[in-house]
Amino acid sequence: MSNTTTALQPWLDPTQKPYIQIQGVTKKFGDFVAIDHISLDVYQNEFFALLGPSGCGKTTLLRMLAGFETPTSGRILLDGEDVSTVPPHQRLVNMMFQSYALFPHMTVEKNIGFGLKQDKVPAAQIKKQVDDMLELVQLTAFAGRKPHQLSGGQRQRVALARSLVKRPKLLLLDEPLGALDKKLREQTQFELMNIQEELGITFMIVTHDQEEAMTVSSRIGLMINGQLEQVSTPSEIYEAPKTRFVSEFIGDVNLLEGRYAGTSEHGTAIKCKESDSEIHATQALDVLEGTTIWVAIRPEKLEISKQPPEGTPNVLKGKVWDIGYGGSFSTYHVHLANGKTMTAVRANRERSVEKTITWDDEVYLSWAPKSAVVLTE
Numbered sequence: 001m002s003n004t005t006t007a008l009q010p011w012l013d014p015t016q017k018p019y020i021q022i023q024g025v026t027k028k029f030g031d032f033v034a035i036d037h038i039s040l041d042v043y044q045n046e047f048f049a050l051l052g053p054s055g056c057g058k059t060t061l062l063r064m065l066a067g068f069e070t071p072t073s074g075r076i077l078l079d080g081e082d083v084s085t086v087p088p089h090q091r092l093v094n095m096m097f098q099s100y101a102l103f104p105h106m107t108v109e110k111n112i113g114f115g116l117k118q119d120k121v122p123a124a125q126i127k128k129q130v131d132d133m134l135e136l137v138q139l140t141a142f143a144g145r146k147p148h149q150l151s152g153g154q155r156q157r158v159a160l161a162r163s164l165v166k167r168p169k170l171l172l173l174d175e176p177l178g179a180l181d182k183k184l185r186e187q188t189q190f191e192l193m194n195i196q197e198e199l200g201i202t203f204m205i206v207t208h209d210q211e212e213a214m215t216v217s218s219r220i221g222l223m224i225n226g227q228l229e230q231v232s233t234p235s236e237i238y239e240a241p242k243t244r245f246v247s248e249f250i251g252d253v254n255l256l257e258g259r260y261a262g263t264s265e266h267g268t269a270i271k272c273k274e275s276d277s278e279i280h281a282t283q284a285l286d287v288l289e290g291t292t293i294w295v296a297i298r299p300e301k302l303e304i305s306k307q308p309p310e311g312t313p314n315v316l317k318g319k320v321w322d323i324g325y326g327g328s329f330s331t332y333h334v335h336l337a338n339g340k341t342m343t344a345v346r347a348n349r350e351r352s353v354e355k356t357i358t359w360d361d362e363v364y365l366s367w368a369p370k371s372a373v374v375l376t377e
Helices: 003-008 058-066 110-116 122-134 153-163 181-201 210-216 234-239 245-247
Strands: 020-029 032-042 048-051 073-078 095-096 170-174 204-209 219-224 227-232 256-261 269-270 279-281 294-295 303-305 314-326 329-336 341-347 362-366 373-375
Touching: 020 048, 020 294, 032 058, 032 073, 032 227, 048 058, 048 073, 048 181, 048 210, 048 329, 058 095, 073 181, 095 153, 095 210, 110 153, 122 153, 122 181, 122 256, 181 210, 204 210, 219 234, 219 245, 219 341, 227 234, 245 256, 245 294, 245 373, 269 294, 303 341, 314 341, 329 362
Parallel strands: 048 204, 048 219, 095 170, 170 204
Antiparallel strands: 020 032, 020 073, 219 227, 256 269, 256 294, 269 279, 294 373, 303 362, 314 329, 314 362, 329 341
């Protein structure tokens, strides 16, 4: 493995020591188990995302890292130090909330420097550090304004600067972009990435927005019911989900239920009710013939055509039920003979108002064996 790869992906290097170590942590509120024996390693300078549906435990885990909650059992180590019972103000950790919680009567400059003033940092040093932060978040010209005189995106950057001005070892972000509109949210995601890279501080973000997690993070921890379902890079979690929950939560997916029919020239043969013939995948399985399995195919991996395709064993026939125009792409919902609906996405590469495939057309859906992921749970 190259040095470049391990430098960019330290979790692949067995010699690297994790910066954050969550070791067998459980958190209970009465009889309710919010976090169920989670273990997780996060490395220095990572931008790590905790992703999952509401109530999955991601914010509870973040609050334990911040010190606002104490684990019922297990340990949390930061840079080798056990901080499980260390109060928030004694940790080199800052947390940025969705609400931003700016002081309305203070200027931008004073909001950013408030924590330093509380720590009795000399005035000259406060000014230097605040000026540096204002420049970093591109708000120097707004230093004298009050929060109500700023846009939502500008207030978000003030809150970020205030969180970073004390140079924490770890910055925790709880749904920090939730209040922004879509375009500003997308722009701010890249600003966050650039700031994190420039400062070299470890970021951990909580979000329920899969696109946000995929965009900003080096790795994603997908949570459900207080447990980590999968921890992987964005590309791995999308292209190689380990369970049906992961495949369905991240992006759109077509799932075909079938039974394992042994090996084939392509790798794996599957019998499913949507196809008269076996379908094939390249993924090898260690299960008994007849075992129930699922084939996951992303909509963009499907080819849609009016003529039967050649060169692939994976073909399903159906009728176009609905079409959604998305500008750069079109989405086709295709009803199969057994009533199942498949979704195919096709890039609009040519400028044309007329569709070559339209409603009620009989079409063929096909995909390469290597494009499918076979799931056993």
